[in-house]
Amino acid sequence: MDYLVQLASDPAVWIALITLIAMEVVLGIDNLIFISILTNKLPEHQRSRGRRIGIGLALILRLGLLSTVAIIVQLTEPVFSAFGHPFSWRDMILIAGGLFLVWKATKEIHHSVDTTHSDDDLLDKGATTVGLTFSSAIVQILLLDLVFSIDSIITAVGMTEHIPIMVIAVIVAVLTMLLAADPLAKFIEANPTVVMLALGFLIMIGMVLIAEGFGAHVPKGYVYAAMAFSAAVEGLNMMTRRAQKKKGSAGH
Incomplete structure (x- = not known):
């Protein structure tokens, strides 16, 4: 308790907290765009629940990773070298996540442009397909949550050494995502050109993750x-x- 009181009385800690919250909220935009686009493909009555589950998983993952922060920090240690560059577990996770984002966004763009397949075909397959679609969406959200969460925690560790500060920043950022999820998803759904723009953002974010995985830092x-x-x-x-x-x- 004395430790928390000491933190609360330190102005530098408050500055670190505000900075970290702002960073976590900005980093959460990537995750939120992906969740919004993905859940908008679900039946209307499942969309809000899918977003809540996806964002809830992000919170659980990040808090869980914070409890193992010593292990997370070690993910930046080189595991092997290739093409003259040392690769860590973090690098490989970023590359895999980036490739997944590029593949998913490209697939969604192709689906939007190709009008030869009607969405009515999916409805004819019955409720089993709908359930599988919801499960598939949650799994994909979980995979991206993991990538963004690891990157977020490693960045947070570089900004402060106080775990309570990281926990507060993560909770505030995820709650902000939760509040913004439904309005953002509805806005994206109501504006088809925004969907294409958001998918372009996801491709760019995916390429940035891949570049950082290969050691090229992109501000x-x-x-x-x-x-x-x-x-x-x-x-x-x-x-x-x-x-x-x-x-x-x-x-x-």
């Missing part, structure tokens, strides 16, 4: 600045289309 600020700029441009496009639609309706 996150550049990545999120590019995402923010693209989102702003798309926002202007949406406003233009909305204005043209109102003008067309007024003309009739």
Whole structure:
């Protein structure tokens, strides 16, 4: 208890906490976009539950990983070398997660562009397919949660050595994701062009994970600045289309 009181009375700890919360929230955007796109493919009555389960798993994973932080830190130790570069378990996890993100986003883009397959075909297969789809979505969310959680915890360890600070930051960030999940998913669903933009973000994030796995550090600020700029441009496009639609309706 004295330890917690001492932490609470230290201004440097509060600065570290605020910085870490901000970082965790920003890092959670990647995870949230993936969860939103994936759960939007589920039947409508399962979407909200799928998002809650996915984000809940993220919280459980991150808190569980924090309890084994000494092991997590060791994941950065080299395991083998190839092409003149030492690879750690963290590197391999990032590469695998990045490849999965690129594959999944590319598959979703192909599905959106290819109109030869109707969604009605899935409905004809009955409830078994729906249940399998929900289970498959949760498994995929769990896999990406693991990748993002390990990267998040390793980054947190580099910013502070106090476990309670990390726990508070993770809980606040995940609760923020939980609050934003449904509005973001509904916004993405209502705007098809945003879906394509979000899938492009996932491909970029996947490539960044792969690059970092191979030892090429990509400043996150550049990545999120590019995402923010693209989102702003798309926002202007949406406003233009909305204005043209109102003008067309007024003309009739």
